[in-house]
Amino acid sequence: MNANPLFTDFYELTMAQGYWKKGLNTQTVFDMFFRRPPFGGGFSVFAGLDPLLDTLENLRFGTDDIEYLSSLGIFERGFLDYLSGFRFTGDVLAMKEGSLAFPNEPLVRVHANAIEASVIEGLLLNIVNFQTLIATKTARIWLASRRGSLMEFGLRRAQGFDGAMSASRAAYIGGAAGTSNTLAGKTWGIPVMGTMAHAWVMSHPDEKTAFNAYAEQYPDKSVFLSDTYDTLGSGIEAAIDAGKKLAGKGKNFGVRLDSGDIQYLSVAVRKALDEAGLTKATITVSNELTEEIVESLVLNGSPIDFWGVGTHMVTGGSESSLTGVYKLSAKTGADGRLEPVMKLSENPEKATNPGVKQVWRLYNEDGSMEADILALEGEEIKTGREMRYFHPTNQGQSFTFAPASAEALLQPAMRAGKRLRAPAPLAEIRAWAGAQFDRIDPTYLRILNPHVYKVSLTENLRDMKCGFIAEYGRQK
Amino acid sequence: MNANPLFTDFYELTMAQGYWKKGLNTQTVFDMFFRRPPFGGGFSVFAGLDPLLDTLENLRFGTDDIEYLSSLGIFERGFLDYLSGFRFTGDVLAMKEGSLAFPNEPLVRVHANAIEASVIEGLLLNIVNFQTLIATKTARIWLASRRGSLMEFGLRRAQGFDGAMSASRAAYIGGAAGTSNTLAGKTWGIPVMGTMAHAWVMSHPDEKTAFNAYAEQYPDKSVFLSDTYDTLGSGIEAAIDAGKKLAGKGKNFGVRLDSGDIQYLSVAVRKALDEAGLTKATITVSNELTEEIVESLVLNGSPIDFWGVGTHMVTGGSESSLTGVYKLSAKTGADGRLEPVMKLSENPEKATNPGVKQVWRLYNEDGSMEADILALEGEEIKTGREMRYFHPTNQGQSFTFAPASAEALLQPAMRAGKRLRAPAPLAEIRAWAGAQFDRIDPTYLRILNPHVYKVSLTENLRDMKCGFIAEYGRQK
Numbered sequence: 001m002n003a004n005p006l007f008t009d010f011y012e013l014t015m016a017q018g019y020w021k022k023g024l025n026t027q028t029v030f031d032m033f034f035r036r037p038p039f040g041g042g043f044s045v046f047a048g049l050d051p052l053l054d055t056l057e058n059l060r061f062g063t064d065d066i067e068y069l070s071s072l073g074i075f076e077r078g079f080l081d082y083l084s085g086f087r088f089t090g091d092v093l094a095m096k097e098g099s100l101a102f103p104n105e106p107l108v109r110v111h112a113n114a115i116e117a118s119v120i121e122g123l124l125l126n127i128v129n130f131q132t133l134i135a136t137k138t139a140r141i142w143l144a145s146r147r148g149s150l151m152e153f154g155l156r157r158a159q160g161f162d163g164a165m166s167a168s169r170a171a172y173i174g175g176a177a178g179t180s181n182t183l184a185g186k187t188w189g190i191p192v193m194g195t196m197a198h199a200w201v202m203s204h205p206d207e208k209t210a211f212n213a214y215a216e217q218y219p220d221k222s223v224f225l226s227d228t229y230d231t232l233g234s235g236i237e238a239a240i241d242a243g244k245k246l247a248g249k250g251k252n253f254g255v256r257l258d259s260g261d262i263q264y265l266s267v268a269v270r271k272a273l274d275e276a277g278l279t280k281a282t283i284t285v286s287n288e289l290t291e292e293i294v295e296s297l298v299l300n301g302s303p304i305d306f307w308g309v310g311t312h313m314v315t316g317g318s319e320s321s322l323t324g325v326y327k328l329s330a331k332t333g334a335d336g337r338l339e340p341v342m343k344l345s346e347n348p349e350k351a352t353n354p355g356v357k358q359v360w361r362l363y364n365e366d367g368s369m370e371a372d373i374l375a376l377e378g379e380e381i382k383t384g385r386e387m388r389y390f391h392p393t394n395q396g397q398s399f400t401f402a403p404a405s406a407e408a409l410l411q412p413a414m415r416a417g418k419r420l421r422a423p424a425p426l427a428e429i430r431a432w433a434g435a436q437f438d439r440i441d442p443t444y445l446r447i448l449n450p451h452v453y454k455v456s457l458t459e460n461l462r463d464m465k466c467g468f469i470a471e472y473g474r475q476k
Numbered sequence: 477m478n479a480n481p482l483f484t485d486f487y488e489l490t491m492a493q494g495y496w497k498k499g500l501n502t503q504t505v506f507d508m509f510f511r512r513p514p515f516g517g518g519f520s521v522f523a524g525l526d527p528l529l530d531t532l533e534n535l536r537f538g539t540d541d542i543e544y545l546s547s548l549g550i551f552e553r554g555f556l557d558y559l560s561g562f563r564f565t566g567d568v569l570a571m572k573e574g575s576l577a578f579p580n581e582p583l584v585r586v587h588a589n590a591i592e593a594s595v596i597e598g599l600l601l602n603i604v605n606f607q608t609l610i611a612t613k614t615a616r617i618w619l620a621s622r623r624g625s626l627m628e629f630g631l632r633r634a635q636g637f638d639g640a641m642s643a644s645r646a647a648y649i650g651g652a653a654g655t656s657n658t659l660a661g662k663t664w665g666i667p668v669m670g671t672m673a674h675a676w677v678m679s680h681p682d683e684k685t686a687f688n689a690y691a692e693q694y695p696d697k698s699v700f701l702s703d704t705y706d707t708l709g710s711g712i713e714a715a716i717d718a719g720k721k722l723a724g725k726g727k728n729f730g731v732r733l734d735s736g737d738i739q740y741l742s743v744a745v746r747k748a749l750d751e752a753g754l755t756k757a758t759i760t761v762s763n764e765l766t767e768e769i770v771e772s773l774v775l776n777g778s779p780i781d782f783w784g785v786g787t788h789m790v791t792g793g794s795e796s797s798l799t800g801v802y803k804l805s806a807k808t809g810a811d812g813r814l815e816p817v818m819k820l821s822e823n824p825e826k827a828t829n830p831g832v833k834q835v836w837r838l839y840n841e842d843g844s845m846e847a848d849i850l851a852l853e854g855e856e857i858k859t860g861r862e863m864r865y866f867h868p869t870n871q872g873q874s875f876t877f878a879p880a881s882a883e884a885l886l887q888p889a890m891r892a893g894k895r896l897r898a899p900a901p902l903a904e905i906r907a908w909a910g911a912q913f914d915r916i917d918p919t920y921l922r923i924l925n926p927h928v929y930k931v932s933l934t935e936n937l938r939d940m941k942c943g944f945i946a947e948y949g950r951q952k
Contacts, residue, residue: 007631007658009657010656010657010658010668010669010670011672012670013658014670014672014694015673015675018676018690018693024680028675030675065662068662072668114679118675121673122657125632126637126640127636130636155483155601155602156601156802158602159638160602160606161483163638166637167636181484182489183482185544186482192486192548194485194490195487197594198803199491199506199593202819203500214494217494217497221490221550230820311799318795320635320787321787321791323633327674327675328674328675343705344704344705345703347735347736
């Protein structure tokens with residue numbers, strides 16, 4: 001993790017100097033949330049919390065950073081001295097990493113003075129936006145494969161070094177079984193996986209020699225890349241030749257398809273393998289796979305055992321950013337106490353929800369998720385009691401529900417700049433992410449046009465929001 | 477730069493052990509190239525060379541890396557010892573960073589033994605694919621703005637730490653005037669820029685107070701964010717109030733629009749500013765801008781002075797990866813000399829161009845670019861002499877041309893693992909990238925449906941390629 005607070009938008013520092021000079025560096029509350037789930041889907045998988053907490057805990061300006069800022073000629077010596085001693089000393093509440101998350105609900109809530117809260121905006125969004133995007137994308141591909149075996153193969157197509165490393169981490173949380181990125185394997189304890197490259201095949205006189213040489217070296221890990229010259233000709237013939245020798249030693253093997261029509265080729269290769277008596281041999285496919293392609297292959301009955309996914313899994317493909325934002329929800333008022341604030345907007349969905357808020361997840365009798373509720377901090381959601389909840393922007397729309405159980409999702413993660421527990425093992429975060437898909441109706445998980453999961457407001461929060469809108473209307 | 481060779485796909489290491497054991501660790505040549513320009517465009521801007529060379533020069537396995545590999549239980553002690561002493565000792569030829577590049581032409585050519593060439597594949601592609609994608613995207617936005625003033629505002633939407641840092645670098649090469657990323661400013665010497673956030677406005681009782689407080693602190697750098705509550709109401713009124721006071725002191729200022737209909741609002745804000753006598757005040761716009769939106773605003777005559785671009789500039793937006801590849805083009809034959817190799821494919825555009833190759837850029841009398849030619853190393857392209865060149869996949873198609881001048885684009889950048897010159901100043905790379913747009917017909921630069929720039933083969937290379945295809949056909 002990089003914990004240099006210069007990794008921030010320049011305006012945070014110019015504003016910070018303003019807060020510092022004007023005595024405005026008082027307590028604030030910020031919410032990090034997104035406005036719609038990515039990929040036209042119905043959910044997100046929250047990821048990036050542990051790296052965020054590590055970064056916040058270690059945030060320091062170096063001497064050369066202060067010198068650089070000084071060289072720009074717009075910061076006063078007193079403010080630079082203040083930055084020299086800068087630490088993040090705020091509190092962070094957050095959902096458990098790996099949690100399913102929905103639009104408009106805070107994933108992370110920050111209580112800090114205005115300067116600290118501002119300086120961390122960019123790095124918080126950078127970490128959480130990206131890892132949440134990738135965990136979500138991977139979960140979608142995993143669901144499309146009917147919870148199959150995904151291998152993350154994205155290093156070469158990822159957006160830079162950390163684009164690859166953080167993507168390997170987030171993809172594992174989202175459901176990938178392993179990664180090809182060896183350094184991610186070492187760093188995060190993710191299983192490392194791989195097959196062979198065209199260059200291996202081309203470094204030998206022919207495919208038969210290449211595959212047999214590989215099988216001799218790695219009898220327990222042989223997956224033959226069969227499309228260097230002619231998949232259904234020399235490629236599959238050589239794979240069967242090497243595979244039979246392995247079978248003779250009681251070893252299994254696989255065939256990898258990396259080009260051409262995957263549906264057609266996988267059926268033909270399966271047939272050829274079965275006819276050769278190699279019914280246990282596996283088929284791995286790759287080549288610009290997306291959740292839509294994976295689902296189509298599954299629905300068409302393609303006999304595929306392993307999915308190697310690169311570009312789209314590690315970059316999000318056609319949607320390359322979660323448009324998560326970080327907005328002020330409360331500030332210190334004249335009386336020294338926190339008071340709610342709200343940003344209005346000509347785009348109603350860009351207006352914020354005011355005040356210090358908790359997110360409640362309401363469950364049915366059978367333990368399935370029914371709806372999420374934004375409440376003011378301190379409001380309690382009672383189980384077994386019918387309550388009315390309100391649509392976040394269309395204030396006339398409401399529903400009533402008596403939850404069998406209710407869970408407050410935002411939990412303290414950092415207090416006074418210190419994290420409250422050690423990072424969770426990645427496998428635990430991954431298991432938690434996966435388990436939730438059994439507790440939500442599959443209609444919310446559909447790849448295309450999913451059912452919209454409710455995120456509603458309590459009556460108190462609704463009233464506060466309407467009050468701001470009405471007040472602003474009067475001033476206008 | 478991270479120079480850990482574990483940042484590689486796992487199969488590179490398993491194949492490497494195979495090369496090592498089988499005496500196959502002989503000299504190879506690999507080409508890095510892409511098969512089509514991104515974003516439906518006609519060109520790419522090659523970026524990432526200097527970071528790549530730095531990384532290659534410093535590539536070392538640490539003791540803990542070797543221990544990690546050992547723990548996987550599939551690498552032999554002798555091979556791990558070999559990796560402990562691993563260095564990249566190969567030669568690299570490359571285009572000058574910032575060069576315009578086109579499909580199928582090597583941007584980077586690597587001469588190294590099979591293990592070194594394999595281990596670096598992932599990091600080479602990771603660095604060059606991403607930075608080239610972003611430099612290209614930025615150049616498209618810059619061209620769409622009619623070479624206007626772009627500010628890169630992408631830190632919070634970028635794909636992780638290096639996704640932001642490398643994007644700031646590449647966006648500057650591609651034509652951005654500056655970045656909001658303060659650490660990128662320090663690291664790469666890029667001008668840092670910024671305006672103010674909604675939180676600044678909301679931290680004050682009203683916009684008038686907020687803008688005047690900012691103007692007092694930064695009289696030379698005031699850009700007022702006018703859309704916190706009501707752009708054309710309280711927002712522009714407050715901006716004019718603070719702006720008039722600045723004008724009284726002989727200072728200029730700007731207004732920033734970050735939501736709503738940018739075309740409508742920019743015209744209305746311009747009118748309001750002009751009517752207030754503030755004709756020099758500038759207008760900055762932002763909010764999910766793409767090259768298509770920028771071009772449409774320009775063509776509609778929107779009075780915009782500065783463009784703040786985030787998400788799409790730093791991630792590529794809907795196209796999040798340059799699908800650049802790295803393919804074996806020659807290997808050591810039985811006689812110990814380099815011999816060409818070729819990968820065939822059922823997708824003809826996935827077949828490679830065999831042999832050790834140079835890229836020649838052919839110019840017209842007036843210095844404008846006419847076509848690029850792939851030639852075998854050692855072939856010379858003579859100026860003033862008509863030659864016939866061949867389509868790369870449709871071998872029947874050809875054209876003749878007598879270049880006024882011709883330039884070999886691949887130049888030595890690293891020899892025996894040592895870079896041949898210090899990194900070029902970023903401003904120099906940026907100037908070189910920008911200058912080339914004056915030497916190419918604008919039809920190749922069109923945002924939508926550009927004219928296709930020719931990348932053709934010499935007769936010798938065409939004959940070699942046809943020979944491979946015919947030979948393989950005979951064996952089949």
